[in-house]
Amino acid sequence: MTAFQGKIQPIALSSSVQLALGKHLLSCTPQEACGVLLGAAAAGGMRINDYMPMRNVAPDPLHAFVPDPQEWVKALYLDPAPIGLFHSHPHSSPWPSTADIQGLPSLGAEFKVYLIGSPGSNGKEPPRLNGFYIDRQPGADGNPNHRLLHAPLYGLLR
Numbered sequence: 523m524t525a526f527q528g529k530i531q532p533i534a535l536s537s538s539v540q541l542a543l544g545k546h547l548l549s550c551t552p553q554e555a556c557g558v559l560l561g562a563a564a565a566g567g568m569r570i571n572d573y574m575p576m577r578n579v580a581p582d583p584l585h586a587f588v589p590d591p592q593e594w595v596k597a598l599y600l601d602p603a604p605i606g607l608f609h610s611h612p613h614s615s616p617w618p619s620t621a622d623i624q625g626l627p628s629l630g631a632e633f634k635v636y637l638i639g640s641p642g643s644n645g646k647e648p649p650r651l652n653g654f655y656i657d658r659q660p661g662a663d664g665n666p667n668h669r670l671l672h673a674p675l676y677g678l679l680r
């Protein structure tokens with residue numbers, strides 16, 4: 523069972539955020555893009571209002587992402603704090619990798635939303651985006667088990 527009683531609420535994105543995610547993703551390709559999402563819980567789901575792109579300082583940025591530590595720490599002190607993480611899969615579809623799942627425990631509980639983007643096929647289609655909720659259930663050992671629950675995304679005209 524999930525916190526949403528089996529029904530996963532949508533994640534809403536303003537059109538400016540959608541554009542910003544797509545732009546950052548494409549400008550970083552073939553490297554992975556990453557950044558944090560700002561927003562709030564709203565009636566009927568989470569709402570993303572802003573995107574803060576970050577430098578990817580991973581040793582292998584073609585296949586991994588590590589947000590610039592200085593930018594990361596700065597973002598965590600924002601009020602309100604970021605509610606989500608975005609990164610791109612320049613070479614594969616926007617579904618969580620094993621490494622993505624393994625990285626979830628490093629995110630604080632304020633991170634509730636997880637977005638992954640991929641370039642559109644043949645470079646002409648618009649970027650593809652998948653949204654997930656970070657689900658934390660108490661595990662047998664006392665540490666939470668982390669999962670990503672696929673959520674419907676919808677755009678807001680604004």
Ligand SMILES: [Zn+2]
Nearest residue numbers: 611618619622
């Ligand atoms: Zn990934």
